[in-house]
Amino acid sequence: xxxxxxxxxxxxxxxxxxxxxxxxxxxxxxxxxxxxxxxxxxxxxxxxxxxxxxxxxxxxxxxxxxxxxxxxxxxxxxxxxxxxxxxxxxxxxxxxxxxxxxxxxxxxxxxxxxxxxxxxxxxxxxxxxxxxxxxxxxxxxxxxxxxxxxxxxxxxxxxxxxxxxxxxxxxxxxxxxxxxxxxxxxxxxxxxxxxxxxxxxxxxxxxxxxxxxxxxxxxxxxxxxxxxxxxxxxxxxxxxxxxxxxxxxxxxxxxxxxxxxxxxxxxxxxxxxxxxxxxxx
Numbered sequence: 001x002x003x004x005x006x007x008x009x010x011x012x013x014x015x016x017x018x019x020x021x022x023x024x025x026x027x028x029x030x031x032x033x034x035x036x037x038x039x040x041x042x043x044x045x046x047x048x049x050x051x052x053x054x055x056x057x058x059x060x061x062x063x064x065x066x067x068x069x070x071x072x073x074x075x076x077x078x079x080x081x082x083x084x085x086x087x088x089x090x091x092x093x094x095x096x097x098x099x100x101x102x103x104x105x106x107x108x109x110x111x112x113x114x115x116x117x118x119x120x121x122x123x124x125x126x127x128x129x130x131x132x133x134x135x136x137x138x139x140x141x142x143x144x145x146x147x148x149x150x151x152x153x154x155x156x157x158x159x160x161x162x163x164x165x166x167x168x169x170x171x172x173x174x175x176x177x178x179x180x181x182x183x184x185x186x187x188x189x190x191x192x193x194x195x196x197x198x199x200x201x202x203x204x205x206x207x208x209x210x211x212x213x214x215x216x217x218x219x220x221x222x223x224x225x226x227x228x229x230x231x232x233x234x235x236x237x238x239x240x241x242x243x244x245x246x247x248x249x250x251x252x253x254x255x256x257x258x259x260x261x262x263x264x265x266x267x268x269x270x271x272x273x274x275x276x277x278x279x280x281x
Contacts, residue, residue: 015134015156079270081181093149106136107151194274
């Protein structure tokens with residue numbers, strides 16, 4: 001976690017899980033800046049309107065966030081840190097409400113799906129998809145209908161002066177989201193134990209195996225390898241990779257230089273201090 005006053009952009013409304021990640025990483029002295037879209041977060045960082053951005057890159061249940069992956073590829077921003085938060089869903093309603101008064105529940109489709117077991121215990125409740133979790137709480141508050149509720153974070157309940165009827169209604173306690181902290185800077189951080197990068201292979205037999213050999217031959221541990229289609233080229237793919245170590249370490253810098261020779265394209269996103277995996281404690 002970093003201390004000090006910073007302006008940090010995130011996608012969503014006040015009370016979003018992304019805002020939770022902002023406060024967890026920077027502390028309570030931060031100024032969080034809500035954005036309607038992920039592209040707006042990247043734009044604000046690139047233009048220097050904020051000090052940094054907090055963007056989700058993957059979830060343990062839902063997988064990678066494809067929009068963010070595409071923006072990481074398209075923008076020249078640097079990853080300077082990561083944060084991991086547990087997604088704890090709450091049923092939120094108007095003050096004075098109870099489970100007996102609820103008839104309709106609003107939330108993002110993923111949140112509704114992640115609370116399926118709890119919702120199935122209340123078959124009479126209508127489930128209504130919303131744009132995002134915090135936005136669902138705001139919508140319920142603004143509509144002022146006592147029989148409506150929303151599923152979101154406990155921070156969202158506080159942000160909109162609503163009441164938590166039940167906390168921890170998600171099906172799995174192993175629901176975590178990983179976030180990248182992005183900044184506009186010309187060089188990487190000097191310290192860290194993790195490096196993230198993107199590369200594309202040449203159109204040759206065994207090209208991926210050849211590229212991965214740059215790491216394997218030097219004993220560099222790879223903690224993530226994921227392929228994603230390139231949006232501007234049909235049937236071509238890029239690979240998102242995390243490795244252990246900083247880019248200024250000899251074996252890491254050697255591996256990256258070798259990868260540049262073997263691959264069709266390489267983009268190093270940054271070296272940074274990795275977040276502690278809560279489920280590894």
